[in-house]
Amino acid sequence: MLPVSKIKFVKSLQTEKFRKLHGLFTVEGPTMVGELLKSDFAVDEIFAVRSWVEENKNLSGRSDVKIYDVTDKELNRLSGLKTPNKVIATANIPTNEISGKIFNNLLIALDGIADPGNLGTIIRIADWFGIENIICSPQTVELFNPKVVRATMGSLFRVRLFHVDLPGVFTKFGKNIPILGATLSGKDIYKAELPEKAIVVIGNEAHGIGSQVKSFLTDEISIPLFGRATESLNAAVATGIICSEFLRRRK
Amino acid sequence: MLPVSKIKFVKSLQTEKFRKLHGLFTVEGPTMVGELLKSDFAVDEIFAVRSWVEENKNLSGRSDVKIYDVTDKELNRLSGLKTPNKVIATANIPTNEISGKIFNNLLIALDGIADPGNLGTIIRIADWFGIENIICSPQTVELFNPKVVRATMGSLFRVRLFHVDLPGVFTKFGKNIPILGATLSGKDIYKAELPEKAIVVIGNEAHGIGSQVKSFLTDEISIPLFGRATESLNAAVATGIICSEFLRRRK
Numbered sequence: 001m002l003p004v005s006k007i008k009f010v011k012s013l014q015t016e017k018f019r020k021l022h023g024l025f026t027v028e029g030p031t032m033v034g035e036l037l038k039s040d041f042a043v044d045e046i047f048a049v050r051s052w053v054e055e056n057k058n059l060s061g062r063s064d065v066k067i068y069d070v071t072d073k074e075l076n077r078l079s080g081l082k083t084p085n086k087v088i089a090t091a092n093i094p095t096n097e098i099s100g101k102i103f104n105n106l107l108i109a110l111d112g113i114a115d116p117g118n119l120g121t122i123i124r125i126a127d128w129f130g131i132e133n134i135i136c137s138p139q140t141v142e143l144f145n146p147k148v149v150r151a152t153m154g155s156l157f158r159v160r161l162f163h164v165d166l167p168g169v170f171t172k173f174g175k176n177i178p179i180l181g182a183t184l185s186g187k188d189i190y191k192a193e194l195p196e197k198a199i200v201v202i203g204n205e206a207h208g209i210g211s212q213v214k215s216f217l218t219d220e221i222s223i224p225l226f227g228r229a230t231e232s233l234n235a236a237v238a239t240g241i242i243c244s245e246f247l248r249r250r251k
Numbered sequence: 252m253l254p255v256s257k258i259k260f261v262k263s264l265q266t267e268k269f270r271k272l273h274g275l276f277t278v279e280g281p282t283m284v285g286e287l288l289k290s291d292f293a294v295d296e297i298f299a300v301r302s303w304v305e306e307n308k309n310l311s312g313r314s315d316v317k318i319y320d321v322t323d324k325e326l327n328r329l330s331g332l333k334t335p336n337k338v339i340a341t342a343n344i345p346t347n348e349i350s351g352k353i354f355n356n357l358l359i360a361l362d363g364i365a366d367p368g369n370l371g372t373i374i375r376i377a378d379w380f381g382i383e384n385i386i387c388s389p390q391t392v393e394l395f396n397p398k399v400v401r402a403t404m405g406s407l408f409r410v411r412l413f414h415v416d417l418p419g420v421f422t423k424f425g426k427n428i429p430i431l432g433a434t435l436s437g438k439d440i441y442k443a444e445l446p447e448k449a450i451v452v453i454g455n456e457a458h459g460i461g462s463q464v465k466s467f468l469t470d471e472i473s474i475p476l477f478g479r480a481t482e483s484l485n486a487a488v489a490t491g492i493i494c495s496e497f498l499r500r501r502k
Contacts, residue, residue, distance in 0.1 A: 035481065117368065121485050130478030153482040190499045226498050227381030230286065231404040233491065234372050240488035241495040247477050248441045248496075 002047070002074050010047065010090060014080040016142050023093050025144035029085040035154030037062055041091045047078050048087035080146050093144050096160050102133040103173050104197060106246055109166055111213045112139035112204035113235060119143070120151020121236035122202070127155035129243040135162045135169060137213070139204070166201075170216040174199060178218045181209050182242055184232055186220025194221075194246050202242075205235050253298070253325050261298065261341060265331040267393050274344050276395035280336040286405030288313055292342045298329050299338035331397050344395050347411050353384040354424050355448060357497055360417055362464045363390035363455035364486060370394070371402020372487035373453070378406035380494040386413045386420060388464070390455070417452075421467040425450060429469045432460050433493055435483055437471025445472075445497050453493075456486050 012018035013026045024044055027036045030052060036043060037059060046067045048056070053069050075084045108131055113119050119141050126134055136143065143161050152159075170179060181201045186192075201217065203209035209217070223233060223241050232238070263269035264277045275295055278287045281303060287294060288310060297318045299307075304320050326335045359382055364370045370392050377385055387394065394412050403410075421430060429449045437443075452468065454460035460468070474484060474492050483489070 121488060124480065124482070124485060125488060127478050127480040128474075128476060128484050132478075155480060155482070158479055188502075190502055223379075223495065224502070225379060227378050227383075228409055229375065229378040229406055231375070231406070233379050234375060234487070236485070237372060237376060237488055237491035240484065240492050244474065244492040244495065245499075251439075251441055251475070 002068060002070055002078075006068075007074065007077050010045075010078045010088065011080075013090060014146060016145065019093065019142070019144055024090045025093055025149065026080065026146060027089045027091055027149060028079060028081060028087070028146070030087055032150070032154055033087045033089045035157050036089055036091055039157035041094060041157055044090040044092060046087060046089045047075065049075060052086040094160075096162050098135070098162050098164060098169060098173075100173055102135075102160070102162075103177055103199070105133075106131050106196070106243075107199045108134045108239065108243075109179075109199050109201045110134060110136045110140050111166060111201055111209050112137055112207070113202065114141055114205055115235075116141050116145045116147035117151045118205065118234070118236045120148045120153075120156075122239050123148070123152040123159050123161070124155040125236065125240045125243055126159045127152075129247050131159070131243065133160045133162065135164050135166065137166045137210075138163065139210070166213050167216060170199075170213075174216065179216050181214065181217040181220045182222070182238055183208060183220040184222055186222040188224050189221045189242060189245050190224065192219075192221050194249060196250065198246075200239075200242055200246075202235055202239050253319060253321055253329075257319075258325065258328050261296075261329045261339065262331075264341060265397060267396065270344065270393070270395055275341045276344055276400065277331065277397060278340045278342055278400060279330060279332060279338070279397070281338055283401070283405055284338045284340045286408050287340055287342055290408030292345065292408055295341040295343060297338060297340045298326065300326060303337040345411075347413050349386070349413050349415060349420065349424075351424055353386075353411070353413075354428055354450070356384075357382050357447070357494075358450045359385045359490065359494075360430075360450050360452045360464075361385060361387045361391045362417060362452055362460050363388055363458070364453065365390075365392055365456055366486075367392050367396045367398035368402045369456065369485070369487045371399045371404075371407075373490050374399070374403040374410050374412070375406040376487065376491045376494055377410045378403075380498050382410070382494065384411045384413065386415050386417065388417045388461075389414065390461070417464050418467060421450075421464075425467065430467050432465060432468040432471045433473070433489055434459060434471040435473055437473040439475050440472045440493060440496050441475065443470075443472050445500060447501065449497075451490075451493055451497075453486055453490050
């Protein structure tokens with residue numbers, strides 16, 4: 001039987017405060033935990049029902065991970081989901097050090113994305129289009145929030161995320177790189193020149209790009225409106241269309 | 252003071268059963284209700300706090316709408332939201348009759364989109380790209396679910412939705428129209444021919460397009476994978492990219 005203290009500990013990782021304190025986050029369900037185990041993330045502990053443990057006896061190269069065989073009832077108490085799915089893992093929050101290298105390709109910068117589902121979906125988009133790095137302002141929703149983790153569908157383990165001060169990074173590394181802001185009044189993205197090496201800045205869902213970050217933009221790009229919409233496109237959808245337009249031209 | 256029976260009635264519209272029974276759905280918040288009032292939707296009743304009522308004294312051409320002045324407490328009891336925002340309206344669920352005309356342009360067909368947020372976002376995408384009609388299979392999430400309504404950001408009032416049997420519609424109207432399924436193994440969308448007049452079929456988030464609908468496809472299109480992702484793109488993001496690619500070429 002799992003000690004109550006252990007249950008409390010894992011459950012506490014549902015809140016940002018304890019994730020930061022312990023440097024750990026949770027991953028739920030066989031698909032996501034499978035992706036985690038294939039990644040280079042440091043896994044701490046795994047809590048799984050018997051059927052998962054039986055199916056995953058040979059975790060190649062992962063012999064260091066402590067696995068707890070738990071009951072359905074215990075899994076329910078550990079989980080942040082209404083209907084937990086067989087397995088919960090705790091993993092180390094990676095601390096990625098920023099370097100000039102990540103600016104040698106297309107890079108996404110998020111200035112205050114607030115919705116965890118949008119952030120997760122954007123990470124998934126980056127993974128699809130081979131964009132390996134995303135830099136996020138401190139105003140962006142916490143990167144290892146369980147809703148973000150879930151929405152990435154495993155992409156979280158392949159795309160590197162950096163929580164940074166965007167103006168500081170732009171000052172230090174962005175000198176010779178186009179910094180293109182996605183706005184509602186920029187150049188038509190279908191006609192604009194889209195360089196191979198660029199930083200694309202996506203702003204907050206309601207307020208767009210902040211004024212401080214805006215002052216660093218070398219240009220603005222927009223997806224033209226064809227219909228009668230009065231609101232902008234969803235931030236994740238806009239990011240998907242912009243990435244598609246960049247990558248399409250390299251084919 | 253609002254009678255309890257009225258509160259119960261409006262609150263009951265949070266469930267699909269009562270929306271279907273009464274043919275009504277709810278719209279919340281000043282922005283969305285503003286869009287509703289500008290639309291040709293039949294509005295039934297409006298429940299609003301004093302400040303909203305004051306600001307909207309002249310509802311031009313909407314003198315038929317009954318407006319109730321409610322307290323914050325009453326608004327809380329009427330609303331499906333944790334933090335209601337000034338106003339709730341009830342409106343008639345439109346019954347759109349399908350006709351051949353809607354096939355004279357790009358049309359989206361949804362075969363079993365299950366997530367209300369995805370459906371709402373797809374409606375918003377259609378509105379952005381000037382796609383006026385979306386046909387939805389019976390397996391698609393209910394169109395006037397409050398989560399769908401909210402995610403559309405008002406686009407719901409400009410895009411016509413049809414709940415239909417897709418094979419029946421394809422048989423009756425789809426004879427000379429390309430029916431293109433978005434799949435993982437179709438033609439590269441960046442290279443494929445994309446006709447002006449076409450039906451684009453988007454499948455369920457987990458299972459894709461059903462086998463019955465698949466038999467009607469004249470071709471399949473795909474967004475090529477550039478990275479290492481193991482899951483497909485989010486259904487709404489994929490729809491956005493596909494619409495972008497269709498419309499871009501018309502410019």
